[in-house]
């Protein structure tokens with residue numbers, strides 16, 4: 001469903017070169033703008049967003065229907081819903097990366113600025129410095145022929161105008177923050193030498209290096225084994241909280257959502273069926289579909305996320321909401337292999353109980 005851009009292109013576009021500045025080109029980022037908007041005000045507002053694919057014969061397939069939701073400033077919002085419900089297309093539309101055959105209408109406002117209709121230059125200024133997106137297939141978002149250190153170093157240099165040495169120091173520090181052991185050694189390695197979980201952490205590091213105001217993560221853990229999934233999710237939430245970032249997390253892991261997110265948006269069949277504070281959502285979901293999701297989560301072995309005190313059990317529940325089983329099986333093997341040779345990584349994957 002990637003349309004014109006490959007995952008690798010999208011990855012580089014979204015977290016790669018770009019200048020800081022607001023969506024309409026003012027260079028007003030930094031601590032002051034980061035603090036803008038008291039908690040509770042929306043940083044991102046999607047209103048009445050509709051989208052349809054047009055075939056060559058002029059037929060239309062409606063895939064987004066009047067999608068409206070808000071992502072409050074400084075909080076963590078989860079978007080959940082079954083596969084095919086329009087989560088990725090919504091996220092890609094926010095970044096100006098939706099497939100060319102998709103025609104969209106409505107409004108996407110970021111910090112008060114309308115994004116729909118921005119030209120490529122406008123989106124380039126937005127991507128990375130304002131909103132950094134992490135895609136679900138980390139390995140294909142990394143360039144296979146460049147070392148991880150070089151790719152992340154390029155991002156640091158372009159976003160912060162620092163020299164190679166300073167960029168390398170920033171990269172090492174950021175890789176350590178995402179808990180990649182022995183970051184300096186790892187920087188000299190190529191993506192294929194990283195396990196799935198570590199590649200995903202490297203992509204999160206790339207997003208953090210841009211010092212965005214908002215992180216948009218589209219199923220950042222799909223394709224990883226269950227314990228690594230929960231680790232990566234918890235890491236994202238922890239880092240976002242530490243940096244006071246606004247985060248929007250597309251996920252199927254209701255266990256982690258219940259433990260860590262502030263707000264939940266539920267999508268189905270291209271539309272939003274419910275949005276609520278996480279506590280209210282888990283205690284008294286309004287939509288029938290939300291109740292079904294929560295029931296499926298429990299049936300699948302998950303505990304009620306609100307009452308869960310064993311996070312590994314809650315993490316097991318994830319697949320209920322549309323994980324791609326094929327993907328998960330493929331990447332498991334990679335992670336398992338790596339864990340055997342890299343004890344630090346294997347330890348890192350151990351779940352707190």
Ligand SMILES: Nc1ncnc2c1ncn2[C@@H]1O[C@H](COP(=O)(O)OP(=O)(O)O)[C@@H](O)[C@H]1O
Nearest residue numbers: 001002003053063083084085086087088089099
């Ligand atoms: N490039 C594409 N061409 C045609 N249909 C697409 C394309 N990308 C997505 N779709 C369709 O749009 C709908 C929403 O897709 P998507 O946003 O990827 O769902 P989700 O991320 O919630 O799984 C699905 O029915 C999907 O089949």
Ligand SMILES: [Mg+2]
Nearest residue numbers: 087088089219
């Ligand atoms: Mg998707």
